[in-house]
Amino acid sequence: MKNHMTVSFDAISINEAFARMTVSAFLVGMDPTVEELTDIKTAVSEAVTNAIIHGYDDAEGKVVMTCEIEGRDVTIYIQDQGQGIADVDKAREPFYTSRPELERSGMGFAFMEAFMDELDVYSGPGLGTTVVMKKRMRDRESYAAV
Numbered sequence: 001m002k003n004h005m006t007v008s009f010d011a012i013s014i015n016e017a018f019a020r021m022t023v024s025a026f027l028v029g030m031d032p033t034v035e036e037l038t039d040i041k042t043a044v045s046e047a048v049t050n051a052i053i054h055g056y057d058d059a060e061g062k063v064v065m066t067c068e069i070e071g072r073d074v075t076i077y078i079q080d081q082g083q084g085i086a087d088v089d090k091a092r093e094p095f096y097t098s099r100p101e102l103e104r105s106g107m108g109f110a111f112m113e114a115f116m117d118e119l120d121v122y123s124g125p126g127l128g129t130t131v132v133m134k135k136r137m138r139d140r141e142s143y144a145a146v
Helices: 015-030 034-055 108-115
Strands: 002-010 062-070 073-080 118-123 129-136
Touching: 002 015, 015 034, 015 062, 015 073, 034 062, 034 073, 034 108, 034 129, 108 118, 108 129
Parallel strands: none
Antiparallel strands: 002 062, 062 073, 073 129, 118 129
16 A cells, blocks of 8 residues: 655644644554554654754744655655754764753654654755654554564
């Protein structure tokens, strides 16, 4: 099965919950486990929150979320056209935050990486950021074995 959706929304904090619910609704046809759905929603939440807080720094902007299903593989893209990340490797280090005044934990990328099978981050100063997350869902036959 192949399926695709793209949604664009304002970079405001209330839309983080919208992104979580949208990805949940999109994936429901795959009959995900509660754990799979929770993992994906958490990763999406972290990526969208990063785009809003770090990408736009309280300025107006848009976040674009694209989800693709191919077989049992899910790929999610979270994109912003914000300020970008100068040092992606540094930003991916646990506990690093570019906004310590907001008391951020610096664990966003670490959580995304822990809950998804693959994580790629494409960014540069002034170029915005694209986070690509992939997860392979369990085969339906394996549900009975759990």
